[in-house]
Amino acid sequence: DVKVTQSSRYLVKRTGEKVFLECVQDMDHENMFWYRQDPGLGLRLIYFSYDVKMKEKGDIPEGYSVSREKKERFSLILESASTNQTSMYLCASSLEAPSYNEQFFGPGTRLTVL
Amino acid sequence: GQQVMQIPQYQHVQEGEDFTTYCNSSTTLSNIQWYKQRPGGHPVFLIQLVKSGEVKKQKRLTFQFGEAKKNSSLHITATQTTDVGTYFCAARGSNYKLTFGKGTLLTVNP
Numbered sequence: 001d002v003k004v005t006q007s008s009r010y011l012v013k014r015t016g017e018k019v020f021l022e023c024v025q026d027m028d029h030e031n032m033f034w035y036r037q038d039p040g041l042g043l044r045l046i047y048f049s050y051d052v053k054m055k056e057k058g059d060i061p062e063g064y065s066v067s068r069e070k071k072e073r074f075s076l077i078l079e080s081a082s083t084n085q086t087s088m089y090l091c092a093s094s095l096e097a098p099s100y101n102e103q104f105f106g107p108g109t110r111l112t113v114l
Numbered sequence: 115g116q117q118v119m120q121i122p123q124y125q126h127v128q129e130g131e132d133f134t135t136y137c138n139s140s141t142t143l144s145n146i147q148w149y150k151q152r153p154g155g156h157p158v159f160l161i162q163l164v165k166s167g168e169v170k171k172q173k174r175l176t177f178q179f180g181e182a183k184k185n186s187s188l189h190i191t192a193t194q195t196t197d198v199g200t201y202f203c204a205a206r207g208s209n210y211k212l213t214f215g216k217g218t219l220l221t222v223n224p
Contacts, residue, residue, distance in 0.1 A: 040123070042214050043217075101212075106156060107156050108156050
């Protein structure tokens, strides 16, 4: 069974802390994505990666960075957490297929920054 | 960047009533996907539409892709309480990136 896992379901951090959110997929997918989900705003893409060590900015990359050292793992980093980064963070992965790229989502991490 | 508008934002129905959510783009889409997110859950893929005018059915759910490939709809016949959740459309852009609509939250009164 296809699986995307995220390191924490809930996380509480303080303003200014460095925060790491980890995502692991076991499907040998090339593409991985980080989204944040906020009420009324839907899913917004932060960063994505289409290969190991490759990354591209999404629609809202400011305040975030990512790391992909291994194919199965994609990390989202908040260098200095701020209260406006309180959100639900969703990781997803997909195959590199030109015509079919269903995304599989992890359970999400609800991050609260105090 | 690519934008996808989805309406309505909310829809409350009585169990047994029908429900439709619409997705519109100003540009021609290569394909469109639909996802469902149950309350407290994560988005789950429902279907992908690729061809102009395509219609696909999954039990009580009917998905359509417009002739011009600029709009799509999801119609649920005779809603049930298990249909509750947020339905998202998502349009594929470059580099396998998906742009999601803001979603339609469906609530069903039993």
